[in-house]
Amino acid sequence: MGIPGSGLAKGLAVTLRTMTKRTVTEQYPDVQPELPSRTRGVIGLFEENCTVCMLCARECPDWCIYIDSHKETVPPAAPGGRERSRNVLDRFAIDFSLCMYCGICIEVCPFDALFWSPEFEYAETDIHELTHERDKLREWMWTVPEPPPLDPGAEQPKEIAAAQKAADKLAAQQAKEAEEAAAAQQAESGQAGEAPQAKDAGEEA
Amino acid sequence: MSDTLAIVLRVLAVFVIFLVFPLVVGQTEHKVMAHMQGRLGPMYAGGFHGWAQLVADGVKFAQKEDIVPAGADRRIFQLAPAVALLPYLLVLIAIPVGPGNAVGQALDAGVFFVLAVMGVGVLGSLMAGWASANKFSLLGGLRTAAQLLAYELPMLLAAASVAMAAGTLSLPGILDAFQWWWVPWQIVGGLVFFTAGLAELQRPPFDMPVADSEIIFGAYTEYTGLRFALFLLAEYAGIVVLCALTAVLFLGGWHGPFGADGLGWLWMLLKTVVLAFGVIWLRVSYPRLREDQLQKLAWTCLIPLALAQIALTGVIKVVIS
Numbered sequence: 001m002g003i004p005g006s007g008l009a010k011g012l013a014v015t016l017r018t019m020t021k022r023t024v025t026e027q028y029p030d031v032q033p034e035l036p037s038r039t040r041g042v043i044g045l046f047e048e049n050c051t052v053c054m055l056c057a058r059e060c061p062d063w064c065i066y067i068d069s070h071k072e073t074v075p076p077a078a079p080g081g082r083e084r085s086r087n088v089l090d091r092f093a094i095d096f097s098l099c100m101y102c103g104i105c106i107e108v109c110p111f112d113a114l115f116w117s118p119e120f121e122y123a124e125t126d127i128h129e130l131t132h133e134r135d136k137l138r139e140w141m142w143t144v145p146e147p148p149p150l151d152p153g154a155e156q157p158k159e160i161a162a163a164q165k166a167a168d169k170l171a172a173q174q175a176k177e178a179e180e181a182a183a184a185q186q187a188e189s190g191q192a193g194e195a196p197q198a199k200d201a202g203e204e205a
Numbered sequence: 206m207s208d209t210l211a212i213v214l215r216v217l218a219v220f221v222i223f224l225v226f227p228l229v230v231g232q233t234e235h236k237v238m239a240h241m242q243g244r245l246g247p248m249y250a251g252g253f254h255g256w257a258q259l260v261a262d263g264v265k266f267a268q269k270e271d272i273v274p275a276g277a278d279r280r281i282f283q284l285a286p287a288v289a290l291l292p293y294l295l296v297l298i299a300i301p302v303g304p305g306n307a308v309g310q311a312l313d314a315g316v317f318f319v320l321a322v323m324g325v326g327v328l329g330s331l332m333a334g335w336a337s338a339n340k341f342s343l344l345g346g347l348r349t350a351a352q353l354l355a356y357e358l359p360m361l362l363a364a365a366s367v368a369m370a371a372g373t374l375s376l377p378g379i380l381d382a383f384q385w386w387w388v389p390w391q392i393v394g395g396l397v398f399f400t401a402g403l404a405e406l407q408r409p410p411f412d413m414p415v416a417d418s419e420i421i422f423g424a425y426t427e428y429t430g431l432r433f434a435l436f437l438l439a440e441y442a443g444i445v446v447l448c449a450l451t452a453v454l455f456l457g458g459w460h461g462p463f464g465a466d467g468l469g470w471l472w473m474l475l476k477t478v479v480l481a482f483g484v485i486w487l488r489v490s491y492p493r494l495r496e497d498q499l500q501k502l503a504w505t506c507l508i509p510l511a512l513a514q515i516a517l518t519g520v521i522k523v524v525i526s
Contacts (some may be wrong), residue, residue: 011491015486015490016241016490018241019237019241023243025243026246
């Protein structure tokens, strides 16, 4: 404030400065947008990992996942063994007109069969066509980006942390054993060497 | 015969300028405004950065139905766009663009003619507002009238100051008498003239008569199609005329630091373009004034300033003569 009219000049300066800067307009159909790596565009199914455990369908808040399966018996791996039964996926479909992109199915999947993909261009003219079957969901897997690197100073992923812990424990145990062994050895040789020394001392005294 | 040809050529040149320049200003406004707001503006029409956007708009306007409301005063309603637009064409004839004979028609009472005819342009809005049989149009028309009354006076006074300094009412005469030190001498008058001109064109921040958030589009509410396009064209033609006039009266028109003989028209063009950019810039930067603020600015600020300018001009004129 102070000089009258300085506010007016400030206003002009703001617009002029904005004019010299880059615009923020996305030219979408011509230029694809740069999406962040965790974008929730569509859900991809890595069906090789799916065991038809149905956890995703049960946890889905709006019941938009449809799963059909049947059981097959697998002959025993070794002669004389027992026959095993296995679930085979018949149908896996997600109705994206119901899906609210909460991602609970992806969180809950214990076998890493569901993934977020940043793909978003799957609009349809009919709402029924938004129910996408397993082949389409499998195709979207190819658009899933590799997981982004961890933030600096972040916690390690669980798998690595667990493995690390086990390795550390093993290493600590081995070190302890080695130490104990070394101590025992030293104690043995020390007892052997200490007695004559004491004797010498006694003689001198 | 050659006289007739020369006249036809001159009129044709003025007409071409009249048709092209407002569109250029309009397109510049699209782009400058967009970039000042962090956008890109039109990008598709014509291929390269949307250069043909206004041509496309014109085609669109031409295709629209021309509607006259049932309760409207038909004749007046249909005549209003022409009344709004044509005065600016007439004014353009009298504006000199270069030294010597480079003017559509040199008039002895040029300043007088130009200001009088520009006042007529505002009458178009007034006719439109009255003839539309719509309360918002009428409100817009009355606001236009109030604005015309308030701002015509400072504009005239500021122009009178220049005429006093030059000792002539002729626009080429004023430019012939121009010295570089007239710019600081007449700067206050120039600012008053430009501001009052903006208000008379109903450009933001003085667009109370068309305030679209309050009275839809003021006097132009009922217009469609080509007639509406003519009103818009009148606004942009008005910008060209105002900027050219300000350049002639206060910035020395075709005078420049060098090359005044051959490149005079370029100096004139440069000054006009810079002023037109200023008009767009002001529109983007400032919010609309309230109706009472509008009147207050004219009567308590611009008119005293214009009078002070006249006094200053008179004193200095007496001192140097």
